Amino acid sequence: MAAPASKLLRNFCITLVLSLILLVVLVLVLAFTVFKPQRPIIVVDSVSLLDLNVALTDGVDLNLSINVDLTVENPNKVAFEYSKSTAVVIYRGEKVGEAPIPGGRLPGKGTEKMNLTLTIMGERMLGRSEVFSDVVSGQLSISTLARLAGKVKVMGVVKIHVVASTSCDLIIDVKNGSFGDQLCQFRTRV
Structure with missing residues (x-):
């Protein structure tokens, strides 16, 4: 029974890491497109x-x-x-x-x-x-x-x-x- 719990924990960690990577990519895309600094x-x-x-x-x-x-x-x-x-x-x-x-x-x-x-x-x-x-x-x-x-x-x-x-x-x-x-x-x- 220990194997399914570790598999669940591993899937959770992979999902968390992928979500963080997606969030960082989204923030970078917004920073360089929508919020791209323009010159005063x-x-x-x-x-x-x-x-x-x-x-x-x-x-x-x-x-x-x-x-x-x-x-x-x-x-x-x-x-x-x-x-x-x-x-x-x-x-x-x-x-x-x-x-x-x-x-x-x-x-x-x-x-x-x-x-x-x-x-x-x-x-x-x-x-x-x-x-x-x-x-x-x-x-x-x-x-x-x-x-x-x-x-x-x-x-x-x-x-x-x-x-x-x-x-x-x-x-x-x-x-x-x-x-x-x-x-x-x-x-x-x-």
């Missing part, structure tokens, strides 16, 4: 000049503040958690201004609006010899870059690191105190 998207809604003061005296006196309105979209079914970051203003390859972006959590399928004020640090920009000729020509070319790095947790277990960024190449019409050409694009990376 940062869209620049608008860019405007808050303050532009230019004076040509012995050199160039320049004060510049830019307002950038962003929308961050999370296409995932799960939350996107991002760490604090910084948006920057770049003039001829050198960082000349910045604004903090606080860390946060964007729920699944959520959208968040952000408003950033980027202030140019005049002393950094004025150290460049090209700034005088750019201001005299009436066009000042700058770029903005906002980057969010974070993670998406699939099934609450698997963490996938994601980076989303957006950049704008801007030409400021110094005489009119407005923007000329604007080219904004977003980039994402998983």
